Amino acid sequence: MSDWSLAQPAYVLHSRAYRETSALVDFITPQGRLRAVLRSARGKAGSLARPFVPLEVEFRGRGELKNVGRMESAGIATWMVGDPLFSGLYLNELLIRVLPAEDPHPALFDHYAATLQGLAAGRALEPLLRSFEWRLLDDLGYGFALDTDVNGTAVDPAGLYHLRVDAGLERVEFFQPGLFRGIDLLALAEADWSAPGSLAAAKRLMRQALAPHLGGRPLVSRELFRKP
Template sequence: MSLVSVPLPSFILHSRPYKETSALVDFFTPEGRLRAVLRGARGKSGALARPFVPLEAEFRGRSELKNVSRLEAAGIPNLLASEALFSGLYLNELLIRLLPAEVPHPDLFEHYRATLPLLAAGRPLEPLLRAFEWRLLDELGYGFALDRDIVGQSVAPQGLYRLLPDAGLEPVGELQPGLFHGADLLAMAEADWSAPGALAAAKRLMRQALAPHLGGRPLVSRELFMNRKEPPRD
């Protein structure tokens, strides 16, 4: 993307101080992930420079680092707290880590925009997170079938499978660590989270599927959440 001048619906994924009064901000828009300098970040614009607030922004610049020429609120802020807050930070970190800069993903943007109010409303977190992870993988071209194996055969409810991240699900004849039951995979394919074990299996599956694309670096949001749950030391 070169010069951008039209208003774009936007969310801030992350911001940090830049020079004396500015901020370096990662935005998520239908046109993709954009990095831009927000000048006067300690003033009115800075008050909007928070995650999960629906915004309308205009950007200018021909390099990958844009300048924010206008920033306005465009809806009710999504007030996330406790586990929902950590979940929102997790989604933001996935987008920063995995989305290439300036590649449009309008459908993923709409999915993200629809997910935030559900997090704020206290909806069960695990189904929302698994659905977003799956949508992100699919948008990036890393998705795979949940109801068919790597040779196109239907997943058998009684079968055992392992994930080959670059290919899909491979049937396995004997029990090994890290495998998935066919019944759980079929429940995931239908988003049937009432099936016993489906949510836990989906969490393991998504971790395995995302790991190769995260470059071996741990997710900060996940570490923050785990540290938060640890009891205080004497």
């Protein structure tokens, strides 16, 4: 059982008004994702309750809905606009939707913080997003091999494969929609984003892998990328 009363690093994933002067805030911490009530949200603490600000937070309470005991800035806020901002909001929504509450994933927290820094620094968006999606699935136990199929056979560069989300990649002999080329899968296994077709394949693959964990509801943040 995590001791939430101890100060720990955190980021706000989402915040909304709650009752008269409070806010209901979703946080990501090394000890997991949780929701807490922030009292007097219109004061100094409320100004910190926004995404992409590194925080140090103490929580109170043992139930699912906790209270913020203390919240202070722990660094410089990550500044993003345009597609990097939309990408950060996408990561936040993905964590809220997929990551179980109070399930510790300290390495995932570190990867999230590093991804925010990469977005703010102007690094290529697609590799950052695909790497984070893969890390999220892997940490939750839903990862699968990219260089071998469900039978343990090495992926053939000339082969065609489809994803069985409960098991992994399965080779097929006849073309059908949604398949992946072996050569693209092997590039992904090596994180070779320069290989032709690797980024497009990674995007399709992650969408298929994440779909069962999103409960059939689309991610609102994805729509931001489609607006002119």
